[in-house]
Amino acid sequence: MNKQQVIETVDQYYMPVFARYNIVLSHGEGPYVYDHEGKKYLDFLAGIAVNLLGHAHPKLVSAIAQQAGKMIHSSNLYYTEVQATLVKQLAAVSGLDKVFIANSGAEANEGAIKLARKYAKTLNSDRVEIISAQHCFHGRTLATLTATAQPKYQEGLEPLPGGFKYVDYNDIGALKAAVSEKTCAILLEPIQGEGGINMPDGDYLKQVRQLCDEAGVLLILDEIQTGMGRTGTMFAYQQYGIVPDIVTIAKGLGGGVPIGAFIASEKIASAFHSGDHGSTFGGNPLVCAAANAVLTEIEQAGLLANTQQTGAYFLDALLQLKKKYPDIITDVRGKGLMLGAELTIPGRDIVNSCQEAGVIINCTAGNVLRFVPPLIIQPVHVDEMVAVLDKVLAKIKESA
Numbered sequence: 001m002n003k004q005q006v007i008e009t010v011d012q013y014y015m016p017v018f019a020r021y022n023i024v025l026s027h028g029e030g031p032y033v034y035d036h037e038g039k040k041y042l043d044f045l046a047g048i049a050v051n052l053l054g055h056a057h058p059k060l061v062s063a064i065a066q067q068a069g070k071m072i073h074s075s076n077l078y079y080t081e082v083q084a085t086l087v088k089q090l091a092a093v094s095g096l097d098k099v100f101i102a103n104s105g106a107e108a109n110e111g112a113i114k115l116a117r118k119y120a121k122t123l124n125s126d127r128v129e130i131i132s133a134q135h136c137f138h139g140r141t142l143a144t145l146t147a148t149a150q151p152k153y154q155e156g157l158e159p160l161p162g163g164f165k166y167v168d169y170n171d172i173g174a175l176k177a178a179v180s181e182k183t184c185a186i187l188l189e190p191i192q193g194e195g196g197i198n199m200p201d202g203d204y205l206k207q208v209r210q211l212c213d214e215a216g217v218l219l220i221l222d223e224i225q226t227g228m229g230r231t232g233t234m235f236a237y238q239q240y241g242i243v244p245d246i247v248t249i250a251k252g253l254g255g256g257v258p259i260g261a262f263i264a265s266e267k268i269a270s271a272f273h274s275g276d277h278g279s280t281f282g283g284n285p286l287v288c289a290a291a292n293a294v295l296t297e298i299e300q301a302g303l304l305a306n307t308q309q310t311g312a313y314f315l316d317a318l319l320q321l322k323k324k325y326p327d328i329i330t331d332v333r334g335k336g337l338m339l340g341a342e343l344t345i346p347g348r349d350i351v352n353s354c355q356e357a358g359v360i361i362n363c364t365a366g367n368v369l370r371f372v373p374p375l376i377i378q379p380v381h382v383d384e385m386v387a388v389l390d391k392v393l394a395k396i397k398e399s400a
């Protein structure tokens with residue numbers, strides 16, 4: 001098929017839920033992807049914070065190929081060594097005890113909500129309510145889109161499941177006021193991703209942890225976007241001096257294969273008994289082999305340090321752009337390689353212009369440029385991206 005035929009075929013047969021760009025991607029290598037006609041792009045979106053090791057990383061490719069040649073799927077009726085290796089590693093890096101492996105972020109959150117409610121039931125309490133924050137994103141299943149406090153994800157899907165409540169992010173007073181005898185858990189992203197790279201103020205997360213402890217409420221942190229080294233530590237909560245009762249991860253975990261997980265303390269996890277949760281595909285040997293390869297490479301290649309260093313370099317470059325274009329960029333924020341630039345104008349045209357110039361970036365919340373490149377990038381890639389963005393911004397400034 002030529003480019004136009006691919007686009008027409010997808011548009012004809014795929015349900016029309018995605019606003020896609022007019023690019024047909026073919027393959028990638030490291031932080032670069034190539035389209036159907038061989039055009040090269042620097043990829044600062046990484047499949048929406050997924051391809052931690054970039055594209056076609058030899059170690060990830062060989063781990064997947066080797067496992068595929070042995071066994072792709074086994075079901076959870078049997079034990080496998082690759083799954084043993086993965087859950088042991090995830091417990092170790094999170095500081096928690098027990099893991100459940102799902103297939104996506106939404107499923108990980110769905111499972112975390114189920115576990116929190118089950119745990120409350122074991123205490124014979126009526127705590128069923130989940131409190132989440134405005135502008136959050138937790139997924140597209142019915143429960144997780146209900147936890148996602150944004151009408152655009154909910155409209156037309158009513159009746160929504162009950163037991164969800166929303167407060168403003170970063171407003172500890174509002175959270176305190178919302179917590180009651182009915183509250184089961186508080187569900188938060190440590191840094192809001194889809195909502196626009198919204199950072200927690202000062203000791204907000206510590207105050208939330210304290211509130212949970214005092215009120216007997218569980219803290220579920222959704223680290224689906226922030227986790228797996230994205231912010232420069234394996235989990236963002238490690239930089240805020242707290243540990244959640246349950247953490248959820250997905251996106252970067254498998255380096256691109258569909259895998260999510262929720263991890264809980266022993267005490268909470270003991271609320272689950274045989275038959276309480278399940279998944280046919282969850283934690284199959286193929287995805288576990290991929291996730292093991294990702295974890296090993298993060299360690300061996302020093303990707304946490306690289307994320308901190310290259311992230312700091314990148315943040316500085318964005319701050320310089322803000323200085324240069326104060327009428328366009330009003331704020332630059334983020335941690336590690338999860339950075340955002342808030343604009344006075346919608347971001348979509350900038351994203352399109354950058355793509356034409358061979359750089360893939362993303363815009364979220366309408367006017368926040370979001371940068372979530374692979375964790376393997378170097379300052380030279382930041383320079384390449386920033387040079388393109390600088391040119392695009394200069395053109396906008398000229399025409400304003």
Ligand SMILES: *Cc1c(COP(=O)(O)O)cnc(C)c1O
Pocket residue numbers: 104105106107109137138139140189193194222223224225226250251
């Ligand atoms: C992407 C994302 C999800 C949903 O993950 P899916 O794999 O698309 O279901 C949930 N929470 C956060 C914070 C995310 O970034």
